Amino acid sequence: MRTPRLLVSGAFRFAIALALVFALGAVALLVIVEHSVSAYAVEAAGDGILAEHDVLVNEFDASGRAELVATVNRHARAVREDQFHYLLVDSAGARLAGSLPAAAARTGWHEFDVWDSDQGGSGRPAPVMAFGSRLSDGALLVVANDVSDLRDLRSGLRISTISFGILISLLALAGGLLVGTLFLRRLDQVNGAIARINDGRLNERLPRIGMGPEFDQLSTNLNRMLDRIEALMDGLRQVSTDIAHDLRTPLTRLRQRLERMQLGTDPAPIPEQVDGAIAQIDEILGIFGALLRIGAMEARGVQASLATADLSEMLERLGQIYAPVIEDAEHVLHEAIAPGIAVRGDVELLTQAVTNLIENALHHTPPGTRIDLALARDGDQVRLSVADDGPGIAAAERTRVLGRFYRIDTSRSTPGAGLGLALVDSIARLHGATLTLADNAPGLRVELRFPRLAA
Template sequence: MFAAVFAIAAFLILGMVRHQVGHYAHKAMQGSLTSETATLVAEKPADLPDEIRQRVEATKGTSFQYLLIDRQGKAIVGGIPQDAAHEGWGSVMMREHPATMDNPEGPERLVTLGTRLADGSLLVVATDGYDVDKLGGHMVRFTILWAIAITLIALASGWMAGLIFLKRIGAANAAIERIVAGRTEQRLPMIGLAPELDNLARNINRMLDRIDGLMEGLRQVSTDVAHDLRTPLTRLRQMLEAAREATGREDTDAGIDVALAQADQLLATFRAILRLAQIEGGGRRAPFAPVDLDGLLATLIETYEPVAIDAQHTLAADMAADAMVNGDAELLAQLFANLIENAIIHTPTGTRVSLVAERAAGQIRVIVQDDGPGVAAAERERITRRFYQVDPSRSSGGSGLGLSIASAIVTLHGARLAIDDAGPGLRIEVSFSEWPGGASA
């Protein structure tokens, strides 16, 4: 758009220059004709034919040509066609006229000025319009060529400016993507193309500083609460254990056992809160390394197969060969452990749970799927929220943080989490970029 406006403006300016130059050249030509005519009119009428003959001989092959006609319309002297014999300004085509020094190819057009003399005769003075016409043609070509050149320059400049702008914006966009991915310490670089854009980047960075401070405060509060409450709960549990050993009564022991179970669940919730705060804060990002996903999943299957049997579930697995991803092995183990536990705990007896790892188009997909009752579409968007449970009575147990932690681990690894209907059941798919050192598909 900028290049088009620039080109149109340049074309208009060059057109005005061409018009002004052509107008000046035409006026100069008329001035020379007027001056030559005035000189001849000043001659005595009787001497004028001889003066014109002398001038014709003297100016042969140059620019001026003449015609003198008596009052009866008979040509006295001169070689201009009589159809140019009229008063005032005019022009006549002279395609067959001999070449001149100024126009070797022969004049195309003569510009004429006719003047009625005192004795009734008509004096016509003409000059070759070739130079003016040629100048006009040159100016037209000059205007077109320069308009094209300026347009190309404008396009090239706009393209280069666009590349620079896109590069600077790309750097800012990359920083935003890193912030969205959880690296909240990142800030936008100064764009440098305009003060307004740099002011915008500075204000966004100030906003990010403020948000980061608020989030850090929130994480600190969660951590402090978890730490402060975990200590008295641990002491309470120890006291309950001591009381159970001291009493030896079955009814008291049963009540204490319930209290111990509740204390254990509270402690597990606080451990999960601390773990989630650590993951979301990026504290586990640095030690990433290639992880053998096949071996990790095989170990989890071996671990959870007895759990599934106790719950009267079926646990099946189908592993891809040499599936390698870049990440934290401990966090990845917790991710898939949470997904397997979620499928076992929140489905009825007899449910089949499958774990599939497959490679496709540079991606490694791990799918945990069950054929249980599934989760309603409206609920699927919420089950990764903290403390959210589909069962409003929370009768299935758990803290409501398992899928929140799983989602945070997925985000930390730059992977993608998809929760869909398995028809019947629930399908949770985690997609990783394949580690380049892994086997090719």
């Protein structure tokens, strides 16, 4: 099971490629070294032959043929190791001196094998390199040298380079396989984790891959992505449950109303019953609308589309718009809005957030309550607050009211779907602002803290 997988794995291919590169390198090294070494050796051997040849030709020019024959015979005898070999033939081809075979009687450079039997050898052929030229009287002088050393050198080089190449390639292959196997094993763990996540275990996380900081970075980033996905999935699941739960009530009421109309059991006039039904549908649509807005907001994430939003101007405008509403609700509005404060944001969304806060303060406090609208710089932040001196919210409830559909008034007699603060929270997060609910002693104080716009 493991071996075939290893053989098709990327790690194995990597090892093969590595070995191939080393093998190619070894071949290239062999060719280069062999070429330069043999070129040098051949040149050295050739120079020796030419020098000896020149000496003998000079001898002939100075003293004549008889002396040359004597010198050749003396040089041939003086040779201890297999050094130079000679052949001197007259113009008719008759041997005058030297031991080389008659076939060697050629002018110019040539190579051939001699049977070294006269040296008491085993009859092994020895390669020689020879140079021949005609003398002025028509005789042919050939000087040859044994180049078996050169051949040995060449083959020795070839063998050692090839064996080293094979060894290095094998080591590279083994190393690649080892590293690859380790890597595969780590990846197996990661893949296993991913398979479990795919099967629905969303809280599972990837192990560290190891093998270097880049790989760990990868698994860390993937885990971060999984965290985000899990949070979104949780949110989605929560919302689906909430929707199912919260829409059931108004839908049930609507259904009951329509059934009463069908049966004619409701004493109210038909137009009034229809008005009621439409109002119930509008309530349901309102919940949907708010959910869609929250959803769209969260899908947008942090966006570059945010422009500069003048909070001072926006709050003053909202103060003007709400002044008569607050007055009619027998509440008292106080404003403390510092001028010229702007943040990065979307005026429309921020307007909706502050509107929701003002509406909350209006709906959940008794007449006579004071509502404070304030905007101020606070260090490197901007603080926007909507506070009241009404009944407030118990500390334990404060974080829960931020959740969708959460309503303190469990009897649900006040209007609204419990989405107001959840929407404000979404808008705040989109703007990098924090939403906090605090005790206004007495009352509730809702604060939005924005990062201050860089000047």
